[in-house]
């Protein structure tokens with residue numbers, strides 16, 4: 277698949293919220309996001325990996341100014357479904373590369389992850405679509421990661 | 432944010448591979464994806480959630496005909512980084528809704544998850560971008576989920 281990198285972006289105005297150990301059964305994702313919708317919260321990204329047990333973790337990001345409300349909703353939800361706890365972190369940033377073929381062409385994904393490795397930046401979360409790879413990293417390293425990424429991709 | 436649903440799609444030609452309990456430190460994502468790139472494997476999606484320990488799970492999907500090669504690479508990688516194991520599953524499908532505001536507007540995400548709940552379909556994985564929500568579900572339920580989703584979104 278043809279690769280065409282359109283841009284590299286950094287979003288520092290986000291915070292992540294994780295609800296840990298929710299029951300991994302139908303209706304749970306609906307319950308959380310309908311509560312967030314009911315509170316008019318805008319969600320930036322949602323990530324959930326597979327689980328090998330009866331529980332799973334759900335993580336989503338919101339703009340900084342929505343963190344308090346989102347955490348309240350998440351805590352109410354966690355209580356209602358008997359999840360283990362809610363964790364949140366304002367010290368994160370989302371670094372993304374956008375373009376056609378960025379995931380299909382594993383070379384691009386590899387190069388993106390290589391840059392973070394070279395900067396010794398730990399990748400906390402990964403979420404992709406066909407035209408975008410997004411990594412959640414330490415907020416303090418966001419700007420330097422972005423600069424380095426631009427250099428690495430000759431942009 | 433204005434919502435404009437462009438489409439609902441089902442991809443049944445995928446398999447998921449998870450490398451469980453990889454060290455959660457810089458360089459790991461790079462190592463896995465450079466190996467996949469080296470074997471010319473096309474990656475469809477990558478998902479990694481946050482971890483609370485020193486290890487994490489990494490999941491990616493590939494087209495069915497690339498599964499064997501991808502599993503071999505994943506197993507080699509797992510051995511090299513001392514991960515716990517590799518798991519894979521051909522019985523999955525990816526159901527997605529594409530459009531502007533599908534994630535920012537939690538109502539849309541909520542509706543999408545609600546449809547799966549109404550069909551009693553468990554959501555195994557969630558990955559999003561600003562214009563797309565993708566869920567990994569049981570392959571056998573893919574077609575009915577797609578039909579129902581079209582009805583729910585009046586498409």
Ligand SMILES: C[C@@H](O)[C@H](N)C(=O)O
Nearest residue numbers: 301302303304305554
């Ligand atoms: C964890 C959550 O995604 C659950 N599996 C659901 O279907 O709602």
Ligand SMILES: C[C@@H](O)[C@H](N)C(=O)O
Nearest residue numbers: 399456457458459460
């Ligand atoms: C798990 C993996 O993403 C690791 N944190 C890395 O940075 O490569």
